[in-house]
Amino acid sequence: MKNLIPMTLLMISALSITISPVRAEQQKWGSDVMRVSQTQLQAEHWLEKLQGSEQVLMTGVQISSHNRAMVEHNRFISDPLLTHEVLSDKQLNGKIHLISKVPTSARYYIDGRKLTPNDYATYQDNMQFTPTEQGHKVEYGLIVKRAAMRTFPTDDRVLNSGMDADLDRFQESALFPGDAVAILTRSQDSQWALVQGFNYLAWTRVENVALASKEQVQTFTKAADFIVVTGAKVFTQYVPEQAAVSEQQLDMSVRLPLVTQNEVPNALYGQNPYANYVVWLPTRTTQGQLSLQKALIGRSQDVHLGYLPFTKANVITQGFKFLGERYGWGHDFNGRDCTGFVGEIYRSFGILMPRNSGDQGGTAYGIDHHFTKTTALADKLAAIEQLEVGDLLYIPGHVMLYLGEENGQPFVIHDVKGLAYFDDKNRLYKGTLNGVSVTPLLPLRLSVKNSYVDRLYNIKRIR
Structure with missing residues (x-):
């Protein structure tokens, strides 16, 4: 990011963002000082800015090592x-x-x-x-x-x-x-x-x-051939009179073993399965025991053979698949919250993370850049200037994912409930987003006294 500090030192107290409906031809939301355009609500806009977007940031071996270390050292x-x-x-x-x-x-x-x-x-x-x-x-x-x-x-x-x-x-x-x-x-x-x-x-x-x-569970979870759900939600095919495998919802990061080719019949539930992935879906018997059943997932569904490569481009692409989804505290409302949002994105690469934001931001893994209550604003802005796509920004009770910069201003995508900022008359506006949203970082406030940047306590880079 270039020219961030001079601009932001002058503007951080006065920047505003208004998110409201507009005619399609206007192609933007907000004021001339700070706005979110319809273009900025498209993953392609941020992907075009990337250099080296396809570089693999961690290999499968490195991710496996990360996960083992998390199990051993992260409570x-x-x-x-x-x-x-x-x-x-x-x-x-x-x-x-x-x-x-x-x-x-x-x-x-x-x-x-x-x-x-x-x-x-x-x-x-x-x-x-x-x-x-x-x-x-x-x-x-x-x-x-x-x-x-x-x-x-x-x-x-x-x-x-x-x-x-x-x-x-x-x-x-x-x-x-x-x-x-x-x-x-x-x-x-x-x-x-x-x-x-x-x-x-x-x-x-x-x-x-x-x-x-334990052996059955381990065989299922360690299967070498599997698909990962990479869409926000996908569904198994409809199957008449087979509710356990029919139109079952699968959220991003779900991993299911593939049925081996010699076990795939020419007809399954009255359908030729050749245009589908055939997976083992866990179901429950009336006695509460595990019964693995074959299920069909259309090849048109947003799934991937194995985990997605961990690249900056894939981080952006995965994040935008949730854009507009309603905020769900603790995964309520068939959605997710801020940590569920980033957790499912990273889990689609096979990367495990703690559940809550304080546990994510407050424990050591990846590369952490911590701030104290006495860290100067200029020092935080200098660190923000060095952000890379996919970096996670933590304030108390919330996490955001860095997208990139525009005109010297950092933008984030996050699953967020509230919205507060100073309007063009320097009055604190309090409203709501209540969903996965793209916003600039600097205008966002928690109160008249504190901005998001004021309360920023960690920037985490998963490597």
């Missing part, structure tokens, strides 16, 4: 298959309370009623287990459908005092079909399981998980 990444096969009462109790903590702040149901100690006691009673000196045997399985991960074993939507119905504070994350999990315990009503995924521990409905042996 927010796990291999579920390495979970202890038996947990003591104390260990299991510790796992439960690692996720299922009663919050210190007030919480409210959708109808406005404040949660009471009795409400929490109901959830806690459902998490009780029978103590045993023999310990609690851990089970293993595969996720069979998009699975909400919850703080407590309940579907109750719970809000904070702001009563923003978009932010269910019991919603933690989500797992996707084919994800391996360790099942640590079940709820008293047998409807929920406490599961450890690759980057999160939380409660999910039992119906989302198919039990399998």
Whole structure:
């Protein structure tokens, strides 16, 4: 980036961006000072700016090494298959309370009623287990459908005092079909399981998980020939009277083994499969056991044989596939939030990352450029000037992905709920984006006092 610091030192307090509908022929949103054009909402615009965009940034071997190091050294990444096969009462109790903590702040149901100690006691009673000196045997399985991960074993939507119905504070994350999990315990009503995924521990409905042996799970997840979902969402083909494999949603980063050619019949579910990928899809029997079934994914669907090469061009292309998707706190609303957004992009290259922004930005992996509360604004702007496409910018509670610069101004793509900036009269405007958006970085504010840049605490480059 060129000429960033002189321009921004003069303009950072006055820059504004207005995002509003316009006629197609206007081809822009915003003011003459700062705007987001329709052209800037196209991946091709940013791809044209790249030099060396096809250079592979990490090979498959390097990515595998990265993932092993994350499992070994980053406490927010796990291999579920390495979970202890038996947990003591104390260990299991510790796992439960690692996720299922009663919050210190007030919480409210959708109808406005404040949660009471009795409400929490109901959830806690459902998490009780029978103590045993023999310990609690851990089970293993595969996720069979998009699975909400919850703080407590309940579907109750719970809000904070702001009563923003978009932010269910019991919603933690989500797992996707084919994800391996360790099942640590079940709820008293047998409807929920406490599961450890690759980057999160939380409660999910039992119906989302198919039990399998550790060996079965390992064979599935380590298959050499597989496809990766590279679209925001793709679907298996429609199959009459076969709901388990019919029109099943698969989110970006889902990895499914390919059925070997000698196991592919000439006709499958009444369709010749030659124009499809035939994959093994995990399904759940009525007894809760794993049943791998053949499923068809049209070759027109946005999938890739093996992981995508990790290049700057692919980072941009993957990010724009989510453009406009509604923000979903903790993967709510069949979407994702800021960390889910970057996590699924990078996982389509095979790269594992922690779930939450503080865990991503606050732990050491890749190349980190940390800032303290006393770091001068000029020093942060100098670091921003050296950004490369795909770099991740962290402020408390949020992460953004760097796209490139335009007229000396850095632009990011991020999954963001709120929008605040100083308007052309230097008044703080507060609005909403509530989705995956392209924005300039410098005008964005958290408050009158603090801009995003003021609160920037880390820039992470995945290498």
